[in-house]
Amino acid sequence: MTDLSDLTYVVGARRDSAGIRFEHVSHRYRSAQGDVDALIDIDFEIAAGEIFGIIGRSGAGKSTLVRTINRLEKPGAGRVLLNATDLSQLGERALAQARRRIGMIFQHFNLLSSSTVAENIGLPLRIAGIPAAQIKSKVDSLLELVGLSDKRDVYPARLSGGQKQRVGIARALVHDPEVLLCDEATSALDPETTESILQLLRDINRRLGLTVVLITHEMEVIRSACDRVAVMERGRIVEIGEVWRVFGSPQADATRALLQTVTHDLPPAFREQIGSARRSPKDALLLEVLVDGQGGSDPDLVALVGALSEPEIRLVHGVIEQVQGRAQGRLVLAVPGSRETTLNVGAWTALPGWRGQRVRHLGYLNAGAQHA
Ligand SMILES: Nc1ncnc2c1ncn2[C@@H]1O[C@H](COP(=O)(O)OP(=O)(O)O)[C@@H](O)[C@H]1O
Ligand SMILES: [Mg+2]
Known part of the structure; x- marks a missing residue:
């Protein structure tokens, strides 16, 4: 039966x-x-x-x-x-x-x-x-x-x-x-x-x-x-x-090798300045926020902007557009090396304004390139 x-x-x-x-x-x-x-x-x-x-x-x-x-x-x-x-x-x-x-x-x-x-x-x-x-x-x-x-x-x-x-x-x-x-x-x-x-x-x-x-x-x-x-x-x-932790500070050579392929959709001039590992203490950590409008509620852009007012965090690349009434797009943020240890990214991105967004690590922005 x-x-x-x-x-x-x-x-x-x-x-x-x-x-x-x-x-x-x-x-x-x-x-x-x-x-x-x-x-x-x-x-x-x-x-x-x-x-x-x-x-x-x-x-x-x-x-x-x-x-x-x-x-x-x-x-x-x-x-x-x-x-x-x-x-x-x-x-x-x-x-x-x-x-x-x-x-x-x-x-x-x-x-x-x-x-x-x-x-x-x-x-x-x-x-x-x-x-x-x-x-x-x-x-x-x-x-x-x-x-x-x-x-x-x-x-x-x-x-x-x-x-x-x-x-x-x-x-x-x-x-x-x-x-x-x-x-x-x-x-x-x-x-x-x-x-x-x-x-x-x-x-x-x-x-x-x-x-x-x-x-x-x-x-x-x-x-x-x-x-x-x-x-x-x-x-x-x-x-x-x-994922954000493993991609943010890859420990194994195998991870670093796999990471070399992840930034291909960024503007070329920008992309060339990105490495998968930190080379200098001044290198900025690059975070990508994916706004996919999937969380049931629209992203709280005001809260996102509030989060951006954290000292020294810079918006380096960003597109947000409305698709079928939902905000979609991505923001790339640079967190300076000096702030990375004091800023608890996990706790920060758990704030209400981030709910439903996906945050991923892209790599590190070469210090020399940050103000170019
Ligand atoms: N049926 C099998 N007989 C002998 N060797 C195998 C067999 N299946 C997989 N392998 C070997 O085991 C290793 C792991 O294979 P696999 O699990 O398929 O890796 P992946 O999915 O990561 O590509 C490889 O070296 C592969 O050649
Ligand atoms: Mg397989």
Whole structure:
């Protein structure tokens, strides 16, 4: 018998989300070409309800790590706990149940080309033996959630990359998972489409309260979507923390290397003066405030301007425009080196005027360039 109780959930309602705990997880692949230590003593926790990013170069071990969460990969040592549940202790049936708590999306969408959008989304439910009427209502509400109600009966070949990934997301949500794993989910998309998919993921995270684990090799994706980030290199986590902290003062060489790519959308003359690491005590810390009008309420621009009146903080670049009645844009602020230690950026940006805004570190503005 199929348990239908988990289908009563209504899209848009909040539900429990799950935290993920890695306890000294190691994993070695053995092959004829030699052994690979893909994971080495991974030990950290992802909090329930957060958007957690894992970044690193190709081959760093990201996919292996994320696959231990739903036990597509069984770690050679250590444990992975989903809330209190150790998946490795579960039998086949219980494991199948537990896997429903975890949705996953991929870089290449993995859609069936001979099935319509609605059929693709409903497939896991059909396999589970759910009655057609229930599948239809579930699929319809998911189509609405991902903004594809008008593509219901279309085949994947007719969809753009972004639309295909929306189908992938809807399909990943059919069992109302507590966790959504995204393995390079935006890597095949152009920057604009990437941003729209990240916005959808943020929206889903906020509305459904589910935990999102986002794997990428692109810093932009982390900056745009994540609360915290872990940087992986050669099977290890070399740096972990809040995104603004990790980007603001990167400790690991791997992080610095990844950061070199993050400022490409600033004016070129300005961009050339930016480094990912502090070179002189006088270098100013560059903060970017993203005003996305998403927080439910419009940003409090008066309060933002108030924050700018902090001694010596300068607005160096900024665009705010009204889009559909909401303020959108970004501000780039320079916080002089002399102020960085006395200014608690975390507390400062927690002030009411900042609520709903995203603040990220761009790097450091070369001291010589600041008054040019
Ligand atoms: N099935 C496998 N057999 C042997 N080696 C593998 C296998 N899967 C991954 N690897 C190796 O493990 C390391 C980590 O791979 P992966 O987790 O896919 O990294 P990432 O997702 O960060 O690119 C790489 O060196 C990769 O070549
Ligand atoms: Mg990978």
